[in-house]
Amino acid sequence: GAVVSQHPSRVICKSGTSVKIECRSLDFQATTMFWYRQFPKQSLMLMATSNEGSKATYEQGVEKDKFLINHASLTLSTLTVTSAHPEDSSFYICSASGQTMNTEAFFGQGTRLTVV
């Protein structure tokens, strides 16, 4: 299957700093990328959807100024958690989809963010 690479897999940062997470589709053009957050023992919650070259669409309750998403190319999307706080500590995971929505979504390996 297609490969989506997410980096870093784990990051610990100080409160108030910003963290950037990268999501790359390695062998296909990802027209749409999705960013999810998962708290312990909870399901994946969609944060935002980004289409290449356009602004991301954020889900209700997700602060777009805090979670900056950039999808500048068909193979790369980034999520920047700005001014991180301990409550932002979570498992962040990206997913990429190609031209048709009838195919499966491919997931990155996830990033475990801990804000101290």
Place this chain on the structure above:
Amino acid sequence: RKEVEQDPGPFNVPEGATVAFNCTYSNSASQSFFWYRQDCRKEPKLLMSVYSSGNEDGRFTAQLNRASQYISLLIRDSKLSDSATYLCVAHYSSASKIIFGSGTRLSIRP
């Protein structure tokens, strides 16, 4: 109401048992459906797609009922390695969204 709803479980069944999960979706515009499996602290991995005609992959059978807006997953002869969280997923092509259910936790005991 959530767009995709699942019974969270946990389901705790003995090895060899047959277990079934259901998932309902609220948006009739949903076009594609999938079952994913997620192991603890790992990313979800595709288990199988779900078709209206029903599809089977070894011990796993998936079914889609568009009239009633639900999908199901049946696991026969369950193995210890089947213990995981199972997520049903709906693709909404019109909104370019992929929505996950909350997941059903399955635990297989020896």
